[in-house]
Amino acid sequence: MSMIGEYARVTPAELDRALGDPEWALKLVCGRMEAEAATAPEPAAARCLDVDKAWDALGFLLRRRDFPVDIVHGEQAVPDADDWGYGPPRYLTPEQVRSAAEALAGISAESLTAGVAPADLAAARVYPLVIWERGEPLDYVRESYELLRPFLRAAADEGDAVLLWLG
Template sequence: MSMIGQYARVTAAELQRAVSDPEWALEMVGERMDEEADTEPEPAKARCLDIGTAWDALGFLLRRQGFPVDIVHGEEPLADAEDWGYGPPRCLTPERVRTAAEEMARLSAPSLTAGVAPDELAASKVYPAIVWERGEPLDHVGEHYAALQPFFRAAADEGDGMLIWLG
């Protein structure tokens, strides 16, 4: 089973409730994911998004760029939240989502992956290591980042926060 990076956009009120009632948040997110599984909305219209197994490579590349927001793991824990797959969810406040969206607008997917070879990710033990050890290109990492850009932009425009977890 692979570890998949998962995101859910939530209103400021939903984020506040999620922080105090993580069980409610898990149920709400599950319902949204089920609804969107049928319609597969484009990232700018989606309430939930996953970035597959690209999460660790994305985090590695963003740290190299000095990205100011942890859009891969989130920044604030949901107190008393149970494991949502591979640990409890974390969140980004609407303000941090806005900061991330502004920074993402300045950093294109090609710029993010430029000059980085798979062997560098393999040497750094970036998940999933076997992909990088085989020398596979970083194309899918750039594609997932490109999907996150409109997802975060739409969230920022609506004043939404974000729940983030590995499922």
């Protein structure tokens, strides 16, 4: 079983409800994911996004840059939430989403991975370790990053919060 980095945009009102009713939030997100699976919207139009197994590499690369927001694990826990896969969901407030989107605008995918080799990810034990031990190129990480940037930019532009979890 793989750990997949998952994101869902929610309005501030939906976030407020999610914080008090995480079961409702899970149903909301699952419904949106199911609907979008059929239409496959572009990241800027999507309400949900997954970065597949690139989440840990993205986190590693962003931490090297002292990124101001944890866009991989979220900044706050959703209180009393059950496990949504590999732990309970976390979230970013609209202000944190805006801060992240602004910071991401200044980091290209190429600059994010510049000077980093698969061996560096393997040495840091970044998930999924096996692909870095095989020497797979970081193209996969750059592609996921280029999906996440417009997703968070659109969320920031709309004033949305974001729920995050590993599924």
